[in-house]
Amino acid sequence: MIAGVVTACATNPVTGGKDIVLMSEDEEIALGRANDPKIRAQYGVYDDSALQAYVQRVGEQLATHSHRPGLVYRFTVLDSPEVNAFALPGGYIYITRGILAYLNSEAELAAVLGHEVGHVTARHAVRQYTAATAASIGANILSAVVPELGSQAGQQLMNVIGNALLSGYGRDHELESDRLGAEYLARTGFDPHAMIGVVGVLKNQEEFEKQRAKEEGREPRVYHGVFATHPSNDRRLQEVVAEADKFKTAAAVRTARADYLRYLDKLTFGESARQGIGRGAEFYHRDLNFALRFPAGWRVENTPQAVLASSPDQAASMQLRMEDLNRRLSPREYMQQRLKLTNLMDEAPLEGSALPAHTAVVRLNTPFGPRDTRVIVVYHENRAFTFYGATRAADALGRVDPLFLATARSLHPLTAAERRLAEGLHIRVVTARAGRHVRRARKKIAARRRGRIGPAAAQRSLPGRRARDGRDD
Numbered sequence: 001m002i003a004g005v006v007t008a009c010a011t012n013p014v015t016g017g018k019d020i021v022l023m024s025e026d027e028e029i030a031l032g033r034a035n036d037p038k039i040r041a042q043y044g045v046y047d048d049s050a051l052q053a054y055v056q057r058v059g060e061q062l063a064t065h066s067h068r069p070g071l072v073y074r075f076t077v078l079d080s081p082e083v084n085a086f087a088l089p090g091g092y093i094y095i096t097r098g099i100l101a102y103l104n105s106e107a108e109l110a111a112v113l114g115h116e117v118g119h120v121t122a123r124h125a126v127r128q129y130t131a132a133t134a135a136s137i138g139a140n141i142l143s144a145v146v147p148e149l150g151s152q153a154g155q156q157l158m159n160v161i162g163n164a165l166l167s168g169y170g171r172d173h174e175l176e177s178d179r180l181g182a183e184y185l186a187r188t189g190f191d192p193h194a195m196i197g198v199v200g201v202l203k204n205q206e207e208f209e210k211q212r213a214k215e216e217g218r219e220p221r222v223y224h225g226v227f228a229t230h231p232s233n234d235r236r237l238q239e240v241v242a243e244a245d246k247f248k249t250a251a252a253v254r255t256a257r258a259d260y261l262r263y264l265d266k267l268t269f270g271e272s273a274r275q276g277i278g279r280g281a282e283f284y285h286r287d288l289n290f291a292l293r294f295p296a297g298w299r300v301e302n303t304p305q306a307v308l309a310s311s312p313d314q315a316a317s318m319q320l321r322m323e324d325l326n327r328r329l330s331p332r333e334y335m336q337q338r339l340k341l342t343n344l345m346d347e348a349p350l351e352g353s354a355l356p357a358h359t360a361v362v363r364l365n366t367p368f369g370p371r372d373t374r375v376i377v378v379y380h381e382n383r384a385f386t387f388y389g390a391t392r393a394a395d396a397l398g399r400v401d402p403l404f405l406a407t408a409r410s411l412h413p414l415t416a417a418e419r420r421l422a423e424g425l426h427i428r429v430v431t432a433r434a435g436r437h438v439r440r441a442r443k444k445i446a447a448r449r450r451g452r453i454g455p456a457a458a459q460r461s462l463p464g465r466r467a468r469d470g471r472d473d
Helices: 025-043 051-063 106-121 124-145 152-188 194-216 235-247 255-264 331-338 397-409 418-420 439-449 455-461
Strands: 010-011 019-020 072-076 086-090 092-096 277-279 282-285 290-293 297-302 307-310 316-324 345-349 355-365 368-381 383-391
Touching: 010 418, 025 072, 025 086, 051 152, 051 255, 051 316, 086 106, 086 316, 092 106, 106 124, 106 152, 124 152, 124 355, 152 235, 152 331, 194 235, 277 331, 282 418, 290 439, 316 397, 331 355, 331 383, 345 368, 355 383, 368 397, 368 418, 383 397
Parallel strands: 072 092
Antiparallel strands: 010 019, 086 092, 277 282, 282 290, 297 307, 307 316, 316 383, 345 355, 355 368, 368 383
């Protein structure tokens, strides 16, 4: 039945065989073009034109030797601390600055980019789209033929079958992309075994991220291409990378470590000043000129839409949103007219706030369900900062409410010291000299952070390091 509906065939650019697909190359390119602005808006593009040009140049070298050299490939560095890289159909490839921080050479950068080019050349997204659509078509046809499958239980069964079909492609597609990436590395003059090296780096990072996520009570954010086993024990990965040796164009292969490290120097590490910096319970935002303190021990997550905070036991949560003011409303009027909140309870100006602020309790839908929610609006520099605080237990607001109010009350303009903290962290590449010890340098940097020595002394402790206005790099 499915074969009667799915009739579009196309030549696989990698194997030369025929694939059943439901998307032409023009449609594939259009899909990537339509979603590219969304990716850029969600993550932001890293503001370093030299680094962007460098990544584009390395990526184009690989794409030239790929199975689809006729595509125009666009490589973009995203302003995100996540360790990730991914591709949209049609040649749109993204790599985060977060993953760049863990790579050590141009060859390793090329390995990540080559892996993503492999996803594009093998049309993995198109093939998965076809498989998902086929599973959906099969479910609809079977539901018509077998009425029992129209029930909720039958639909769940078909969902399980469809998900199993798609998840079965996961490892094969990733392994194929590693094989293609290694081939493109070899054809471009890089060492194809850099693919194994970079997977090892990312596997170590994944283990660290899983441990950190467990401690913070959240889901880990890991790179999609890392297998469950370590690459040194992954026989299939070793085999597909070894196959690429036959594509080497010269006896000598390059890694270009020094070139890569030159671009890595001064790279933003962790959260960026443009998006806001969290340091423990403190949160600083350079461009919006504010700082505040969340309750001690709470987990804070900065997203493009809001700053989220949750208690250690996940029994209470806060959300902070910001909006530019376009009308001269009081905080109370903003709450009523802009947020459209009615039936305000326990409302009053926020006592103890140095900024104009109003607060009330309102019945809202929260992640915990309908709850009495503490809402606080604080004005700062023609912007409205809105805090929402809710609790898992319906009767627990009174116990946590002082923490919600104290957090909103703490919002204030950045001080001179906080402005330096709001600049965030940056990677500095230092060339070691004989007789210099990393341990001693680390101690001096730590002492500087604690304010025990001045920036000038800390700068002198690292050979070749240039001063950066006393920032905590």
